[in-house]
Amino acid sequence: RYGQAELEDQIGMATGLAYTTVGGDTLSIEVSLSPGKGKLILTGKLGDVMKESAQAAFSYIRSRAETLQIDENFHEKNDIHIHVPEGAVPKDGPSAGITMATALVSALTGRPVRKEVGMTGEITLRGRVLPIGGLKEKALSAHRAGLTKIIIPKDNEKDLDDIPASVRKDLTFVLVSHLDEVLKAALVGEKK
Amino acid sequence: RYGQAELEDQIGMATGLAYTTVGGDTLSIEVSLSPGKGKLILTGKLGDVMKESAQAAFSYIRSRAETLQIDENFHEKNDIHIHVPEGAVPKDGPSAGITMATALVSALTGRPVRKEVGMTGEITLRGRVLPIGGLKEKALSAHRAGLTKIIIPKDNEKDLDDIPASVRKDLTFVLVSHLDEVLKAALVGEKK
Amino acid sequence: RYGQAELEDQIGMATGLAYTTVGGDTLSIEVSLSPGKGKLILTGKLGDVMKESAQAAFSYIRSRAETLQIDENFHEKNDIHIHVPEGAVPKDGPSAGITMATALVSALTGRPVRKEVGMTGEITLRGRVLPIGGLKEKALSAHRAGLTKIIIPKDNEKDLDDIPASVRKDLTFVLVSHLDEVLKAALVGEKK
Amino acid sequence: RYGQAELEDQIGMATGLAYTTVGGDTLSIEVSLSPGKGKLILTGKLGDVMKESAQAAFSYIRSRAETLQIDENFHEKNDIHIHVPEGAVPKDGPSAGITMATALVSALTGRPVRKEVGMTGEITLRGRVLPIGGLKEKALSAHRAGLTKIIIPKDNEKDLDDIPASVRKDLTFVLVSHLDEVLKAALVGEKK
Amino acid sequence: RYGQAELEDQIGMATGLAYTTVGGDTLSIEVSLSPGKGKLILTGKLGDVMKESAQAAFSYIRSRAETLQIDENFHEKNDIHIHVPEGAVPKDGPSAGITMATALVSALTGRPVRKEVGMTGEITLRGRVLPIGGLKEKALSAHRAGLTKIIIPKDNEKDLDDIPASVRKDLTFVLVSHLDEVLKAALVGEKK
Amino acid sequence: RYGQAELEDQIGMATGLAYTTVGGDTLSIEVSLSPGKGKLILTGKLGDVMKESAQAAFSYIRSRAETLQIDENFHEKNDIHIHVPEGAVPKDGPSAGITMATALVSALTGRPVRKEVGMTGEITLRGRVLPIGGLKEKALSAHRAGLTKIIIPKDNEKDLDDIPASVRKDLTFVLVSHLDEVLKAALVGEKK
Numbered sequence A, B, C, D, E, F: 001r002y003g004q005a006e007l008e009d010q011i012g013m014a015t016g017l018a019y020t021t022v023g024g025d026t027l028s029i030e031v032s033l034s035p036g037k038g039k040l041i042l043t044g045k046l047g048d049v050m051k052e053s054a055q056a057a058f059s060y061i062r063s064r065a066e067t068l069q070i071d072e073n074f075h076e077k078n079d080i081h082i083h084v085p086e087g088a089v090p091k092d093g094p095s096a097g098i099t100m101a102t103a104l105v106s107a108l109t110g111r112p113v114r115k116e117v118g119m120t121g122e123i124t125l126r127g128r129v130l131p132i133g134g135l136k137e138k139a140l141s142a143h144r145a146g147l148t149k150i151i152i153p154k155d156n157e158k159d160l161d162d163i164p165a166s167v168r169k170d171l172t173f174v175l176v177s178h179l180d181e182v183l184k185a186a187l188v189g190e191k192k
C-alpha cells in the first residue's frame, strides 16, 4: 500500500505531489537526523534543481531556527538526510520545496505531519511560495492516494477550475504564499 | 563454491537476490568495520541508485542506533565499508536495501545472519520495505544457491504465484513491511 | 504576484534585470545567513559565469568589510546562501553582479533595499561596474514589474535612447561606475 | 630485466599475473608507506574496478590488523601508496586483489615476499578468494618470467588442465580460498 | 571607459595584453585579499592553462616572500582572489603569468602598479619569463588603450620589428627575463 | 634561450627529455617549496600518467627521506609545487619520472643539479628505473640543447646504437637501474 495516505500522522515525513510525463503521483519526503556535523545528505535519484530546492528549504529553516522553535545548533550536532523513496525513479524540479521544508521542520521539532495532507509549491530563501505546474494531475493523484487536504501556492488559484468537480468536492485546498501558512496547515500543533 | 549458501552463519554478511538481464542471481553483501572517522565506503561496481540505497540503510540505522542496541558513537569511531564481491560485475537498483541494512546491523551488533536466508526489498529512511521486481527469477536463483528462507516485501505477495510450485515448496517466504521484521527473521538472536 | 515589485522594502533581497532569448525579465536575488563557517552556497540553476560573478561580489565585500560597516568576522561565523528563485529556469551571465552585491550588503548590514529599485551591471573585484547588454529589454521588464528607479552602468548611458519614450518617462535612471554609488541609491539609510 | 622474477625477496612488492587482450603478463605491485594521515594513494593507470579491489584489500587488512600483527594505528600514522609500474599501460579488473593484499601486508609487517611466487585472485572484504579468468595465459607469463610457485583460487582448480604440460611441470600451484593461505604461501616467515 | 589605461596607479591591479582570434586586447588582472586560510580563488572564465599559470605565479611569490618583503604568513591569514573582469569572455593561455604575479605582489606589498604599464609573458616557478605569441597585436591594443610602457619577454625581442613604426614610436619596451625586472619596471617604489 | 642548457647549476630544477609526435624536446622540471601542509601541486598541462609518475617519485622520496638526508617532516611543513614550463604545451607519459624525482631531491636538500645533465626514465615506488621510448630523438634534442651527460635506463642500453655516431661522440651516457645512481650522477655533492 505504498503510495497511499499514511494510517497515522508521521514525524519527519511529508507527502508531496509530483507531475511526470505519465501523469501525477504522490511522493513521500523522508527526513532523518543522526548525530553528526551538519552534513545535508540528499538521495532518491534527485535532479540538480530538486537538490538546490532542498538546500533552499534547509537554509530558510536554519536562518529562522529560533522562530520555528528549533535548537539553533541542530546543524552542528546532526547530519540531516532527506530521502525520496522509490530510489530507482528519477525526480526533479522545484515543486517539492515546501514538502521538503515541512518534513524538515517536522523532524527538527518532533511535530507530526497530518496524514491527510498533500502539498506542492516552490520555496524561496525567504520562505515565499511560488507557483507550480500540473495542478490538475497532482490533484487527481492526491485524490487517488486518499489525501483530503491539499496545500497549493496562492498564485495557482486560477488553475483550480481545471480540476474535475467530482474530485474537487472531496478535497480541501489551502492557498498559501509563505511557508508559515504551510506549516500551520500541515503540522499537528504539539509534539506527539 | 562462491554463489552458494554459506556453510555457517556469518557476521557482517547477508545474501541478497538480484535480477539481471540474464536472470536472477545471489549477491553477497559484505560489511567491515575499521577504526576510523565515520567514512562510508561503497565498492563492487555499484550504480548510483544502489549507493543511495546503502546511504538510506545507513542513515536509518544511525537514527535508530539505540533501539538496535548499537553503540551510538560507532559512526565516529569506525569507517564502514560495504562491498559486493565479483567486483567486475556492475550492480544497481534499490532492491538490495534491506540486505545492506541487515549486513550493517550484523556487523555493528555482532549478531550473525542465518546462513539459509536470502532477501530482497527497497528500504526507506523510516525502515519501510518497498516492493521490488523480478521476484520469480530471484526465487529461482535463491533455490539454486541452496537458500531456504526468503524475505520479501509484503507488497510483493501478489507475485508469489508466479514462482513454479516445484521451487516454491522448498522455500519459506517471510513477508515484511518494516526492517524490524527483516532483522527478526534474518539475525540469530544472540552474539555468536 | 511573484515577479512584481515588492510591497515593502526587503532585507537580503534585491531585484536584478535579466535579458534572455525571450526578452527581459526581473530576477529576485535572495541572501540568507545562518550560523556556520563561511561557506558560500549558490543555488537557482546558475551558470558558471554567474557563480563566479557572485564570488567576485563576495570577495569585494569581504575585502571592504570595515568600510561597509560589516562585522569583519561575518565570514567565519556564518554560511551565506545566495538563491535566485524560479529554480527550474537556467540563469547565467555577469550582469547580476551588482544585484548580488547589494543583496549581500543588505543581509550583512540589516539595511533594507528600496522596493522600487531594479538594477543591472557586472561587478569587478575592485567594485567597478562594467557595462551590460540588453538594456532596452531590461528596462521594459522593469517597467512591467512596477519598478521606478533603475541602476545601470555609466558605460551604458549611450544605450538609454533605445528605450521607448513612453517607458522611459516612468523610470529614473541612476548611472554608476562603482558599487558605492549602487549601494547609496539602493539601500535605505538605516537599519529597519 | 624488468618483468622477470626478482633476484631477492622483496618487502612491499608482490608479483601479480594479468590477462590482457594480447596474452598474459606479470605485474609488480609496489607498496610504500610514508608518515601521513591514512590516505590511500593508487597509481599506475588503474581502472575503477582495480581501485575498488585495492580498497577491499585495504579494508580487510585494517579490520584484521591485530591478527596480522600489524600496528592497529598504522592507518592514522601513515599514507599508503600502491603503485603498479609501467605507468602508461592501463590496468583493470579485480584479479590483482590478493596480490595487492599481499604487498600491503608485506609492507606493514616487514615480512618479505618470496621472489619465486606469482599470484592471481579476487579478494573479498572477508578475505575470501574468488575465481579469475585467463589462468592458462597467466601461467604461461609466470613461466616466462621465471616464477615457479603460483597461487590461484581454489575455484579455478578445474582450469589447471588447460595449461600445457610442458609449462605445468615447472610450476607448483597453491590452491587457496582465503587470504590467510595466500599469506602463508607467499610471505617469508620472519622479518628480514 | 573600461579597457582604457587607469587614471591613477592602482594597488592589486595590473594590465595584461591578450591575443585573441579577433586581435589583441587589454586585460585587467585584479587581486583582492580577505581574512581567510590561504585559499586561492580564480575567476573570470579562465581556462586550465591560465589557472595553472596563476598557481605558478602564486607559488613563486610564496617561495620568495621574504625577498619580496611580503609577510611570510600571508598565505595562512588571507584568502587570495584573482579575477579577470568581463566575466563572460573566455580567457586562456600562459601569457598573463607575469601580469598575475605583478598584481599579486602589488596587493601583498601595497605598492601600486604604474598606470601607464602593460605587460605580457609566461612565468615559471623560478620567476623566469618565457616568450609569448601575438606581440604585434598586443602592442596595437596597448597603444589603443593609452598605455605607453610595455614589458615583454627578452626572447620576443626579435618580434619587435613586426610592430608598425607609427605605434612603436609611442611605446617604450622593457625587455625582461626574470620577474624581478618586471616588478622593478611596473611597481611604484613605495607604499602609496 | 629557453630550452638551452642552463648557464649555472640550479637548485630545484632538472632537465628531462621528451619524445613527441614532432620529435624530441627538452623539458625543464621546476620544483618550489612554500610553507604549507604537504599539498603536492602539479602544473604545466600534465596528463594523468605524468601526474601519477610525479606522485610515485614523491612517495619514494618521502619513504626514503632519512637516507636522502631530507628532513622527515618536510611533508608536513611545506607545500610542494612541481611545474613544467611552456604551460600551453600538453605533456604526458611516465618517462619524466626520474627527472621529477631529481628536481624534488634537489629542492629538498639544496644540492644543485649539474647544468650539463639531461635524463629520461620511468621511476617506480621502489626507486627502480624502467625503460622508455624514443631514445634516439631524445638524444638528438639533448645534443641540440647543449647537454653533454645523459642519464638513461639500463634497459635502454640496446637502443644506444640507434643514435647517430656524430651526436653520440659528444654525449656521455650514464646507464642506471635505480634512482640512487641517478642522484649520484646528477646532483652536485654538496649544498651550494
Ligand SMILES: [Ca+2]
Residues within 6 Å of the ligand: A003, A025, A026, A086
Ligand atoms: Ca509512485
Ligand SMILES: [Ca+2]
Residues within 6 Å of the ligand: A158, A159, A160, A161, A162
Ligand atoms: Ca483557470
Ligand SMILES: [Ca+2]
Residues within 6 Å of the ligand: B003, B025, B026, B086
Ligand atoms: Ca554470481
Ligand SMILES: [Ca+2]
Residues within 6 Å of the ligand: B158, B159, B160, B161, B162
Ligand atoms: Ca500474481
Ligand SMILES: [Ca+2]
Residues within 6 Å of the ligand: C003, C025, C026, C086
Ligand atoms: Ca520570471
Ligand SMILES: [Ca+2]
Residues within 6 Å of the ligand: C158, C159, C160, C161, C162
Ligand atoms: Ca545609443
Ligand SMILES: [Ca+2]
Residues within 6 Å of the ligand: D003, D025, D026, D086
Ligand atoms: Ca610488462
Ligand SMILES: [Ca+2]
Residues within 6 Å of the ligand: D158, D159, D160, D161, D162
Ligand atoms: Ca578444465
Ligand SMILES: [Ca+2]
Residues within 6 Å of the ligand: E003, E025, E026, E086
Ligand atoms: Ca575588452
Ligand SMILES: [Ca+2]
Residues within 6 Å of the ligand: E158, E159, E160, E161, E162
Ligand atoms: Ca623579427
Ligand SMILES: [Ca+2]
Residues within 6 Å of the ligand: F003, F025, F026, F086
Ligand atoms: Ca620546447
Ligand SMILES: [Ca+2]
Residues within 6 Å of the ligand: F158, F159, F160, F161, F162
Ligand atoms: Ca639496438
